[in-house]
Amino acid sequence: MMRYHHNKVLSFLIIGVIALALSACGSTATNTSGGESTSSQSSPNTSSAADTSTAAVSGPIEIKHELGTIKLDKVPQRIVVMEFSYTDALIKLGVHPIGVADDSDPALFMDAVREKLGDYTSIGSRYEPNIELISSLQPDLIIADLNHHKSVYDQLNGIAPTLVLNDHQADYNGMLSNFSVIAKAVGKEAESKQLIQEHEGKIKALQEKIVNRDLTVLPAVVNPKGFFAHSSHSYSGSFITALGFKDPVTDEVPYPQLSLEQLVETNPQVLFLLPAGDKTIVGEWEKNPLWQKIDAVKNNRVFTVDRKDWALSRGLIGSEKIVDDIVKYLGE
Amino acid sequence: MPNTIRTEKQKLYPFLLFLFTFILMLVSMISNLKWGQAHISWRVLYEALTYQGDSKEHLYIQTLRLPRTLTAFVVGAQLAVAGLLTQLITRNPLASPHIFGINAGASLAVVSGLVFFAGLSFIQSIFLAFIGAALGALLVWALAGTEQKQYVRLALAGIAVHFLLSSLTEGLIILNQHATDSMMFWLVGSVSNAAWGEFGAIWPFTVFGLLATICLLPSFKLLLLDDSVAAGLGSRIHITRLMGVLLVIVLSGSAVAICGPIAFLCLIVPHIAGSLIGRKLPLLVPYTALLGGCLLIAADFISKFIAFPFESPVGIITAAVGGPFFIYLARKQRRGR
């Protein structure tokens, strides 16, 4: 009897362990295939980085950042970045990073970035990027995030000059200033000014196509268990208020979780849903007659947009895509 | 645990106690319906409950607050009875599905289900939760053994298994970072999103679980007997225990599948109920269920307001109250010996 119990216990346990192992393997298969194919072809990519930077300024570059100052004697050619927003900035500047922390999932880049990115080596998780791989890539510049990577700043700095920016908590304006710092680091300060001007012009032009800007607009990430509003203290929320729309939530919290009751009370006039997963809580809520009481729903102004454009690729390319989306849905 | 003799003094006392708790439940239920993020007047509340009108306010009550409150009630009742049964089976006043690894096991099973198959229906996740709950229970059983009065051994084994299963759950969450926000639910537990769909999925289990418990009451009385007497009954007591374990798995597994692992409710309620109404099972079981439901509704009400206007998961409230209560019980237990 006892023995029987134990056998049962053991088999259950082994199933559990196998399950965990399988889930790990599942992601391995996709990861390594992506990683290998990209890393094997990373050499031609670096030459393209060299081509693009021929017009760069010469002489040492000195930049103050969150955790110190970096000095770059020449324009960096082999750059490793640890956030999607940095990739966005580099691609906008026409520079190709050789290593990117993409959570081992290239599908997380927005399409426009992914197309231009070319080949790169995945260095794993954005939270714990693989330092061995970074070192083996022999980079000459690393761009890291203050919140996630400050504990390994010394190690990263031992590999290559490391630029630490506060991306995790940055809103739209914070992103713009981070963009300028990155541009300075890759020796494209002049271009960056021009690019920002172009960007502002583009935004303005698009903005004019949106006639009615006196609307409360709420972007929200939705997943199977929750509805997470992006208030004006978040990146996409701050950008939407910068465009002249109003934030219906008005709260200090960047990503407050709303219940249906609260959403109906908040009553946004436009709703942009950023789904994470196929089946989200909105599917349930749509069945509820209350859903129809939201102004955005009444006026057919609920739009589903891509989370990687709106919430992951926090940069000039991403924000222009956001405006494109808004014009597409709200423009004349 | 000496039997409280209070019940014999007055026959009226249990009746009054039930009535009082019932009124308490009604009060917290109505408060839960009345107050929330949106303001609702008494008039509207009355209209909504009698289904006149379908304005926004009426719909808040009818489609959100009412099913949520009812779900809180049945989940609270299920968890409390599951806790009582666990304490009876193990004869250990510190036992509960939470300390026993059952909640963590059910959570782990549902999370792995979500990782492997994207869209799980309520019923599917409930059955996964049963498997996980059984796994947790078996592990603790194997570690702690079935010897009587092994308070310390059981508590340590239970918490070790709880940590093991939760760290595996955390592992799954970390490896699938993009779903983290929704995964938090599976570590704390909340009723805030419960709508009619959730309530519809869980109430059959409540009815089945409670009815089965009541039908088996005569057998469960055996569990109150002394070891020496019980030993004479031989295999019957084993079967009773097994039935009890299955009921615990059904009750707490389905509760966890719908509302996540709500902590400590299952530990506290049987004790409060026992000290109020005595240890006679025909009274204790229904009273535990009523009190459990009542307290979870009250806790849910508080959870709406600790970070107003945003909701907090009710599991935090029950854990904050339950943790110190556990320390109190542990100390009482040691003194009593």
Next chain:
Amino acid sequence: MRRGIALFAAFVLLLILGLFSLRSGAVTVPFSDLWSSLLGHDTPSSYIVLQYRLPRVLTAILAGSGLAAAGVILQSLIRNPLASPDVIGITKGAGFTAAAVIFLFPGSPSYVLPLAAFGGAIAAMLLLLLLSKRMTLSPASFALVGVALGAVFQAGIQYLLVKHPSNINMTLLWMSGSLWGRGWEIALSLLPWIVVLLPVAWLQYRRLDVLQLGDEGGTALGISLRPARIGLLLLAVALTGSSVAAVGSIGFIGLISPHIARLIAGGRHQWMVPLSALIGADLLLLGDWLGRLIIIPREVPVGIMTAVIGAPYFIYLLRRERKRRA
């Protein structure tokens, strides 16, 4: 003799695991390069070996042995083979203060986190002493109050997690325990603690033997129990606190290693303390090594690997022990 062989075998295993940890990972370093890097010659992989993997391996060895030794002490103190620093709430206390730092002071310098964790471990111990004082510090009271304290701290951690969903990943990583990016700074700040405390723990072997026997035995041998218990508890907390501060709240090492040691060397602490320290180091190193290899370029946090490796073995051990008793 058998004990001597076991100690030697655990030590050799440690060397082999250490060597493989230095050699393989996302980037494989050939043995020839490894050797010349260690000798101080400049090779392409010098940085990975000397600046990245070596301090990481050292940290794993130190923290693993510290947690395992703390486990031995607590199991003797509580007289229960299921006790360990994580089960009685000390690592959860450290985890709670660490989470508070991550969430409430996200801008604080990186050295604050380990300090806070150490403070949390001490605070958990003080609460434990305070709450079990009335109960004459009996082993069982330690255990029960510890379990309850752990649950309370856990609730606190969850509250912080829920209130600040945007930093969840970082906290979960710290909470499950990770050796990612542990450099020389951390390895060298952990080194003195372990180097001093481990021999101290070993010198207590007689006391540990006696305490395990029970109150009567101790009183008969003229050891005053209360100060002895408090002293040993302090020792265990210092070992746990310093290790957890370095690597996060890694579970199961403190639970399993003493078990394996007891199976091999029997219950005498003269052998158990060093053997379980070595086994703890082996396990943590193995977990970290596998965690780095399974899903390259990502890593599985070592705390999850120790749970996955340790759990089935733990079940097996208990089963054997029960059979032996029967």
